[in-house]
Amino acid sequence: MYEDQTIRQTAAHLKTDIKNGLTEEEARERLKKNGPNVLADDSRKSVLTMVFEQLNEPLIYVLLVAAAASLFLKEVSDALIIIIVVAMNAVIGVIQEGKAQKALEALKRLASPHALVLRGGHFSKIPASELVAGDLVKVTAGDQIPADLRLVFTSHFKVDESLLTGESVPAGKDALFLTEGPKGPGDCKNMAFMSTGVTSGSAMGIVTACAMDTQIGKIAGLLKATPQESTPLQKRLADLGKFLSIVAVTLCAVLFVIAVWQRRNILEMLMTAISLAVAAVPEGLPAIVTIVLALSVSRMVKVNVIIRRLPCVETLGAVNVVCSDKTGTLTQNQMMVTKVYLNGKLTDISGTDTSGADCSVRDIAGADLFMKGFLLCSDALISENERIGDPTELALIEMAAGAGLEQEKTQACYPRIGEIPFESSRKMMTTLHDGPDGVIGFTKGSCDILLERCTHIYMDGQIQPLRKSQRGDILKAMEGMSSRALRVLALAFCRYEGSFDRKNLPAGIPKEEGLTFLGLAGMIDPPRPETHQAVRDFMKAGVRTVMITGDHLDTALAIARPLGIARARSECMSGSQLDAMDDDQLASVIDSVSVFARVSPEHKVRIVGALKAQGNIVAMTGDGVNDAPALKAADIGIAMGKNGTDTARSASDMVLTDDNFATIKKAIGEGRAIYGNIKKAILFLLSSNFGEIITMFAAVLLGLGTPLKASHILWINLITDSLPALALGIDKNDQHQLMDRPPRKASEGLFAKGGLFVTLFYGCLIAFISLCAFLTVPYGILKSQGMAMTLQAIENLLQDPELLARCQTYAFTVLGMSQLFHAIGMRNVERSVFKMKLFENPLMTISVVLGFFLQFIVTEIPWLVQAFGTVRLMGYEWGILIFLAAMPLAAHELLLIRLPGK
Numbered sequence: 001m002y003e004d005q006t007i008r009q010t011a012a013h014l015k016t017d018i019k020n021g022l023t024e025e026e027a028r029e030r031l032k033k034n035g036p037n038v039l040a041d042d043s044r045k046s047v048l049t050m051v052f053e054q055l056n057e058p059l060i061y062v063l064l065v066a067a068a069a070s071l072f073l074k075e076v077s078d079a080l081i082i083i084i085v086v087a088m089n090a091v092i093g094v095i096q097e098g099k100a101q102k103a104l105e106a107l108k109r110l111a112s113p114h115a116l117v118l119r120g121g122h123f124s125k126i127p128a129s130e131l132v133a134g135d136l137v138k139v140t141a142g143d144q145i146p147a148d149l150r151l152v153f154t155s156h157f158k159v160d161e162s163l164l165t166g167e168s169v170p171a172g173k174d175a176l177f178l179t180e181g182p183k184g185p186g187d188c189k190n191m192a193f194m195s196t197g198v199t200s201g202s203a204m205g206i207v208t209a210c211a212m213d214t215q216i217g218k219i220a221g222l223l224k225a226t227p228q229e230s231t232p233l234q235k236r237l238a239d240l241g242k243f244l245s246i247v248a249v250t251l252c253a254v255l256f257v258i259a260v261w262q263r264r265n266i267l268e269m270l271m272t273a274i275s276l277a278v279a280a281v282p283e284g285l286p287a288i289v290t291i292v293l294a295l296s297v298s299r300m301v302k303v304n305v306i307i308r309r310l311p312c313v314e315t316l317g318a319v320n321v322v323c324s325d326k327t328g329t330l331t332q333n334q335m336m337v338t339k340v341y342l343n344g345k346l347t348d349i350s351g352t353d354t355s356g357a358d359c360s361v362r363d364i365a366g367a368d369l370f371m372k373g374f375l376l377c378s379d380a381l382i383s384e385n386e387r388i389g390d391p392t393e394l395a396l397i398e399m400a401a402g403a404g405l406e407q408e409k410t411q412a413c414y415p416r417i418g419e420i421p422f423e424s425s426r427k428m429m430t431t432l433h434d435g436p437d438g439v440i441g442f443t444k445g446s447c448d449i450l451l452e453r454c455t456h457i458y459m460d461g462q463i464q465p466l467r468k469s470q471r472g473d474i475l476k477a478m479e480g481m482s483s484r485a486l487r488v489l490a491l492a493f494c495r496y497e498g499s500f501d502r503k504n505l506p507a508g509i510p511k512e513e514g515l516t517f518l519g520l521a522g523m524i525d526p527p528r529p530e531t532h533q534a535v536r537d538f539m540k541a542g543v544r545t546v547m548i549t550g551d552h553l554d555t556a557l558a559i560a561r562p563l564g565i566a567r568a569r570s571e572c573m574s575g576s577q578l579d580a581m582d583d584d585q586l587a588s589v590i591d592s593v594s595v596f597a598r599v600s601p602e603h604k605v606r607i608v609g610a611l612k613a614q615g616n617i618v619a620m621t622g623d624g625v626n627d628a629p630a631l632k633a634a635d636i637g638i639a640m641g642k643n644g645t646d647t648a649r650s651a652s653d654m655v656l657t658d659d660n661f662a663t664i665k666k667a668i669g670e671g672r673a674i675y676g677n678i679k680k681a682i683l684f685l686l687s688s689n690f691g692e693i694i695t696m697f698a699a700v701l702l703g704l705g706t707p708l709k710a711s712h713i714l715w716i717n718l719i720t721d722s723l724p725a726l727a728l729g730i731d732k733n734d735q736h737q738l739m740d741r742p743p744r745k746a747s748e749g750l751f752a753k754g755g756l757f758v759t760l761f762y763g764c765l766i767a768f769i770s771l772c773a774f775l776t777v778p779y780g781i782l783k784s785q786g787m788a789m790t791l792q793a794i795e796n797l798l799q800d801p802e803l804l805a806r807c808q809t810y811a812f813t814v815l816g817m818s819q820l821f822h823a824i825g826m827r828n829v830e831r832s833v834f835k836m837k838l839f840e841n842p843l844m845t846i847s848v849v850l851g852f853f854l855q856f857i858v859t860e861i862p863w864l865v866q867a868f869g870t871v872r873l874m875g876y877e878w879g880i881l882i883f884l885a886a887m888p889l890a891a892h893e894l895l896l897i898r899l900p901g902k
Contacts, residue, residue, distance in 0.1 A: 002150040002208045003179045003188040010150045010206055016134035018152060018206075021118035030132035037131045037147055037210035039217055050094045060086055060286060061241065065248075088287050115146040118204075133207050139192070140202040142388050148214045149192040149205025151175040156201035156379070156421050158390055159192055161185060162327045164215060164626050165550040169335070169487060170199040170390055185215050186550070195625065200379060200390045216625045219601050236750050237289070240682075251697070258700060282685040282717060285725075289678055292729035296674045303666045304658040306641065312653040314678060315636050316671025318617040320542060320743045322664065323608060323634065325622040326549035326556055328643055329661055330563065331525040335395035339486060341477040341520035342370055343459060344470070349399065366458045367403065370519050373491045375400040375410055377431045377442035382407060392487060395523045414440070420512065428453075430512055432496075439496040443512050447478040447490040447520060454492050456516040463516050478520060485558030486522035493518055524555070527563055530662035535563045537665050542742030546594050546611075548604055550626060553597035566594040575599040578606065586610045604630035615747065621656075621664065623648055638664060665739070672743070673733035681725040682750055684826045687759045688721055688819045691766030695811065698771060702791055705798040707774040707811040711868055719854055720816040723847035724823035731827055731841050758829065761895075762888055766818050769884045773814035774807050776880065802871075809859055809870040810881060816855045817885035820848050825892030832893060 002010050011018050022030075064086065067079040113128040118136040128146035131137065136152070139145060145159065151173055158170035165171075165186040177189040185193055192198075192205055194214040211217055252273040293310040300307055307313055327333050340347055343366050374396040380389025382397050397407055414433035422429035428445030443450060451474060457466045474490075481488050492515035535545050545565050549556050553574050560566040572595040578586065583606070590610040596603065604620075608630050611618045620627070620634035623644035628651040631637030639652035640659040649655050656663050692713055699707045744752075751759065778794045781803075787793055798804045827836055827844065839845060859870045873881070 003191050005150070006178065007150070007152045007175065007206075010208065011152075014134040014206060014208065016136065016206060018136070020121040021136040022132070022134050023120050027119055027130075027132050027135065030134065031130060034132060035211065036129040038129050039211060047094060051090050055086070055090055061245070065245075086286070113144045113146050131207055131210055133210060135207040136204060137207060138202070138204050139198050141198050141200050142386070143198045145192045145194055145196045145198065147194050147207045148209035149203075150208045151190050151192060151203050151205045153204040154201065155203070157198070157203040158200045160197045160199050160391070161193065162333060162624065164193060164196060164219075164624060169392070173201075173203065175203070175205075200388075200393075219625045219628060237285075240750065247693075251693070255700060262703060282682075282689050282721075285682065285685055288681055288685075288722060288725050288729055291726060292674065292678055292681065295730055296670060300667060300670055303670075304641075304656060304660065304663050305667050306655040306657060307653070308655065309653045312636055313671055314675045315617065315653075316619070316668045317673070317675035318744050318748075319619045319636060319668055319671070321544045321546060321611050321616045321618045322538060323546045323548050323604075323611070323618060323620045323630070324661065325624065325627050326547050326551055326559060327525065328623045328640065328659070329621050330531050330547065331527055331559060333525060333643065335391040335487070335523045336526045337395050337399040337521050337523045338526065339481055339484075339522040340370070340399075341474065341481075341522075342367060343519070344473065346477050346480070349402075366461060366518065368405075369458065369493070370491060371400040371403045371405050372410060372414070373442040373493055373518055374444065374489075374521060375405055375407055376414055376416070376433055377429060377444045377491070391525075392489065392523060396489070396521060399521065428512060437495075441494045441496065442491065443493070443515055444489050444491045447474070447488055450490040450492055450515070451475070451517065453513050454515045454517040456514075458493075458516050458518050466517060474517065474520070481520065481522035483554075484522075484524075485552070485555040486524050488520055488522050490520050491518040492516055524558065527559055528661055530660060532563055534662040534665050535565060537739060538668075539564065541665075541668070541739040543668065544594070546596070546607075548596045548599060548607055548620075548630070550599060551597060553595070556595050556597040560595045571595060572597060575603050578603050583610065583613075587613055590614060601626045601629050605633045608633045615745070617743070619664070619668075621661065623659070638667075669739050672738040672741075675744070676733060676738070677729045677731050679750060679755065680731070680826050681728040683755055683758050684728055684819075684823055685717075685721060685725050687762040688766065688822065689717065690759055690763030691770065691818075692716070692815065694763060694767030695770045695774075695815065698767065699774070703795055704774075704791070705795075705804050705807075707770065707808055708815065709808065709812075709869060712808070712812045712815075715858065715868065716812075716816045716819065720851045721819055723850060724820060724844065727841055727844035727847045728823060728826055730843060754829075762822055762891070765888055765891055766815065766822065769818055769887050770811045770815045773881060773884055774811035776810055777803060777807050805869055806871045809873065810877075812868075812870065813855060813859060813873070813881050814885045817852065817882060818888050820851045820855075821886050822888040822892075824848065825889050829892065830896055832896070833889065 002013075005013070007018070016022055067083050067086075071079045114125050115128045115131055115135075116123055116125050116138045117131065118138065123138065128144075131147050135147075137146060137149060139149075151157070152175055154173050154175045157173040159173060160170050171186065172189065173192060174189050179188060179190070185191070191208075192203065194209075194216045209215075209217075255273045290310065293313050296313050297307040297310065300313070324330050337349055340349060378389070378393040378397060380393035380397055381387075382394060382401070387394055400410075401407070414435045416431055417434050417439070418432040420428075420430040422445070426445070427449050428443055430441055430443040432439060432441045443453070451471060454466055456463050457470055458464075478488050478490075494515050538545050545563075547556055547560050547565050553569075553572055557566060557569060557572055560572075566572060571593055573589075573593045575596070575598040578596070578599065581589075586606065587610050590607070591614060596607055599607070604627065608618055608620055612635065617636075618634045619636040619638055620630045621638040621640075622628075622631055623640035625648060627639075628648045631639060631648060632651040636654065637652035639648040639655050641649070641655045641657040642659045644655070644659070654667065692708065695707055699705070749755075775794065778797045779789060781797060782789050782793055798807065823844065824833060824838075827841065858864045858868055859873055864870075865872065
């Protein structure tokens, strides 16, 4: 509202004194009334909230119901084991989330700005958090704007507003400028906004807004309107939890009907129903998924990625669209000279950093004077520790440095004795220097304007009259560079001999006329060196890259084209074109547009929403506050850790601590590997549990005794199964191979592409061999007695408690060991076990060996035998049971199944 008010009107509205500022008393009152000048941070959660979020999962609900049922039936040990598993899952999740929060707080502490404020007629330096509306603040090059300011004085003042607008070129500011009605941040030349950086000049301004009332704060407020969505894995596990809940309830109901029909003991059948319900639920699954994700987070820290939400690791594996901000993400947010027009030739400058100009440029006559001119006609400064000044001037200094010129030595040899500062009305800047050969003036500025002041040209080391054809060649070169979205600056010079009036400087500076044209420099904010390969790798992996920027369309296309993001202007769309479309129209063209330019934060959210509506899993990268709402709206929000804002980091799911776009490729590869491993673990657990269900249900339907007790099932699910499942979850994967495949579809379920077959086939096989083991003893007895193998005969034999205990021990042992053999094959269902690197996963080796040992002691140690109701086995019995238990591994070798996710 202040951009269209005069300085006096602003001061009167905010009740402040332009000459002396607020008094200390008035400032304290306003601070007490309105609060500190900090952005509200409601991202920090209480421990209780984090615990509740960890427990708020359908699978957890099923486990808690099973625990309650066990307590009701006085099976305290069963209930205790389930509760321990649930608690362990919650603790791991809370600890990991706490670690991520601490890492982000450490990043926040890197930026704690101060402000130079005028109060009571005196300047003092205070924390920016203590600023109030009406304060007068002074800022200079290198400072961060501490609050929204209505400028009252400016001197060559430029501000980097890329975090708000996405434009890499600093915005020039003018305190006397007035807008016609409210405008966007990029159009308010008389305003400076919180968290933007001063690149050159100095200014004074009245604080017009603090904290959440600033432009930054308003954008942060948009984040609250964007809900946090569940990840694909969370949705799949939620569906699985609901399915298992239905299965458990259905099994209990069916068994009750069977008990009535078969006139069985109702209490006995209720115990059997609880056992079946326990068998239907993979108790270790929530903890295993959480542990696998937590371990992957630890690995990702090593490749400069901080994960804020555990489930987003898996979501990365499904990403098929990466939306990226241009400035600072795809590009270096640092201007660089890429082409020069010198001595009538347009030449590329090699390198993508301070490696400098190509030797072919340095060999051109006049190159030394050209480089010196741009280096001297500049107010920027580059030292070992800092870079201060306008990015375009910094780029020109680096070009000169690449040609072997040192700024300090050159300035000492050509001391500045006068200047005509840059003004937007003239679009030029002139500096005069006292050199070894006399006074020389350099003028740089807009090509078309500067060319009108030139009467000569420097060609082949000599000053020559500027011909009309040469003017045309220069303008043609300028247009060619501009068409590639290069920012073009021209340079001219003039030597002053004889009676030069040094005493009356700067009034004695001659007019900027009769100049000698030297050349042109074309610069751009170039792509990061690693971005080219990252975009190509994404394309190979079936991941599309979309650029979303607040910069001009031509500039965006100039960056997108060499990266391979877009080839033609038809693949680009501006914010104004977006405004003319409704959501349905946008959805119809969203898949054919790869570059969105001149967009607002609201536009970014619409774009992300349109991509998601088409069934895409979208990752959004960015570093500015203007990116924050879209970061939160995306399936995966990826913020920059070094140069990103606190608001962007708080809205994100993960943070890149090296600000490297290519790091996302590693994260996606890790995400694909993690999903593949989690899917292997889930299918392993479900097929094992399905085998338990079929074993129990088939025995009941046949009228036999229960082959497994609830304690047997819990032992297998929590002890024998959990370690192999965890080993599958952290199995090594070839990420290069994974990134050669397209991502899975968002709608793809856990049982897709062979998953259901694996679950049913191995589940039925495990059930079959477990029932065979259960019936082995009755079969041997009946055969030795010459009796027929009938259900009635078997049922009669199983009335003997000792015989039933031995049969249950057989089934229990085979069931436990068969799942260990099954885990070995599940490492890779596409490859023979003899071709696997068996010792590449030491945890699998340990878990299998430990599993066999635990299954052995539960039938051999007396107190465990008593607790589980098992019997001791002879050596030949172990041989028979191991042979039966190895059937899943034998089946793996005979029937290699292609499982997606590998």
